[in-house]
Amino acid sequence: MGRIVKKFGGSSVGSTKKILQVAKRILAEKQPEDQIVMVVSAMGDTTDELIALAKELTPAPYQYPREMDMLLSTGEQVSIALLTMAFRTLGHPAISLTGALAGMKTNSVHTKGKILDIEPQRVLEELEKGNIVVVAGFQGADALGDPVTLGRGGSDTSAVALAGALKADSCEIFTDVDGIYSADPRVAPDARRMQEITYDEMLEMARLGAGVMQLRSVEMGKRFHIPIHVRSTFTTQSGTMIREAYTMEEKEFVIRGVAHDDKVAKIAVLGVPNHPGIAHSIFSALAQAHVDVDMIVQSIRNIEKNVTDMVFTIASDDLVVAKPIVDQVANDLNAIAVLIEEDVAKVSIVGAGMLGSPGIASRMFGALAEAGVNIDVISTSEISVSCLIKADKIKTAVNAIHAEFFPSKPAA
């Protein structure tokens, strides 16, 4: 027997027909003694439709975040009621619980809530009665009992956090891909599905651009030691297990994957007088505006005049906020110029194994050189190496690096 939390996203429950399919599949896979908790999102386009309704009243409905949560939290409430009815029409006892009823306690930051605590007594009681418990993802309630939604990727986070609070054996995230790949299969056709990946590697992959899992849910899994099984809604085969450490000897490859991110912008502040505190001047101003800075390189421009260049990257979405701030600071610092490049992208390799394997980075650089890809900026972490390159070379780069580290034909 196992206690398993299973999360299905909005597209998996986009119609009553799909809802019935999900219920049938779960019952077909369920062992008699299994305790199943379902975490589901709002049906298909429901959230967008509700937002459109609110926009008929005001062009900027998110200026009323509490009311948006009151509105949007109905989306999951509809899907949990319908999925529960589906289980019951198929003959299995089931009960629906909103985030609040499932004990998801959040802060009061409406539309971007964080889970503070989970009090899962009701869920446990309903499991003990033999119910499949169907919980609304993406939502909880604050100290007043008001509904609060969790923001982007919130349903995954709900599922993993609930699995932690229930001391579940695992949390299964059903999605439209069948696992975590060694590179984005849309870019690298030879990418192979991994059977396992560690939390740290997955976090690094996600941070570096791999889109399957949200950072927060992986962090939650790591914190509560919940193995996360990322698998397909459409097939019954197993996908990728994200866990603390490998259970299998998978020493074949020293890196776990190639990540890439093309939503990057590069900013260069040129000719800054090199006195203490210049890095602080620039980056504290950006931090105050909630702009995350990624790769940073400081290089000497003119050693006699003690003048330096400061180069860094940010998410391209943040450029509109960052540009006036950087311009102002550059002006204050008497810099020569600010250059911005938007046609850049970042390619990275990730793997805990690289700690014990020297020469990994140089193999990456070699593969890029051989493919004719110029490297602009390099940064490294304990378990990753990243290179900034021209955006139009990203497909070439990902495939060259993937071929270097995953030379055989895909096994999956």
Add this chain to the structure above:
Amino acid sequence: MGRIVKKFGGSSVGSTKKILQVAKRILAEKQPEDQIVMVVSAMGDTTDELIALAKELTPAPYQYPREMDMLLSTGEQVSIALLTMAFRTLGHPAISLTGALAGMKTNSVHTKGKILDIEPQRVLEELEKGNIVVVAGFQGADALGDPVTLGRGGSDTSAVALAGALKADSCEIFTDVDGIYSADPRVAPDARRMQEITYDEMLEMARLGAGVMQLRSVEMGKRFHIPIHVRSTFTTQSGTMIREAYTMEEKEFVIRGVAHDDKVAKIAVLGVPNHPGIAHSIFSALAQAHVDVDMIVQSIRNIEKNVTDMVFTIASDDLVVAKPIVDQVANDLNAIAVLIEEDVAKVSIVGAGMLGSPGIASRMFGALAEAGVNIDVISTSEISVSCLIKADKIKTAVNAIHAEFFPSKPAA
């Protein structure tokens, strides 16, 4: 200043345009010191659409009443969020509260819940902050916190009960008619709007077929001494005030109104041996099946054989349940025959004043005789007289009686 609960039904909030109209109207009428609580239903057809979704899963979704409540309670949650946004876009502070957050405590009879208690602290706190408080009608939560809907007419009941708990000055029910009329204006064109009516008269009118207000909400108003103002969504003129006693001297008319009900069926059990307990045999079997029996007449068929006829009426909707029960009991009692008539209707006069005015009933019978309407069965209460007649005579009957008791031209 006044503390006023205002209830708007689903058709009044059927679109964001109508929601905005409601908000504008409320703000235009509001005095600076007024404390306003809005109670609203689900938008237009929302409830029907949600029921249709559930029916895609099962032909009989109400077999899962708890899940239907989980599903249907989202309807009002959407409308309270949108109406609150409308108030805020118009510049007035407002906050939405579900039934649960407004402290509506119900029993656990899902889809037909009853309000057990109201704990209105949150509503009072939000009023003190200067908010218009927008509460979801038709719903509350049971001891577990699970959503429970109140069944037919539930929004009116929510509004009046909440007004009672808040010790409000009045409860305004906005509807598609502009008040309570002396007869149904669709049947009797000379019907006039009443300025006032007592709770007891309104209860009797509702019991006898007048459709504007649900019995439960009037009972609630009577219990908590809350004046209920029934008025039009579409105009700003005042409608009819339902209260304990008249504030004005309205002695002009001895009766308050003519009610009629054409959803009536007559059942006659003929030739029953007249021994003690036969009434009990028939009516206890019907009571067990939740069939309400209205007019009852027992008459001697054959005094020598001591054989009697038992005639009574029920709501025609109950006929499908009642018929096999009556047939069985008639068979057990050795009755001669069971006759059922569906082409019958009931016309009634209501007025507290008739207690002190003899001859009222005979004036009614006279008016019917003059109009050529035959009376089949008569029943009376302290403040009403009802006659069962042929259904095709109902319009003639209502108008004849109305002309007898309200002879002048309508003043409204």
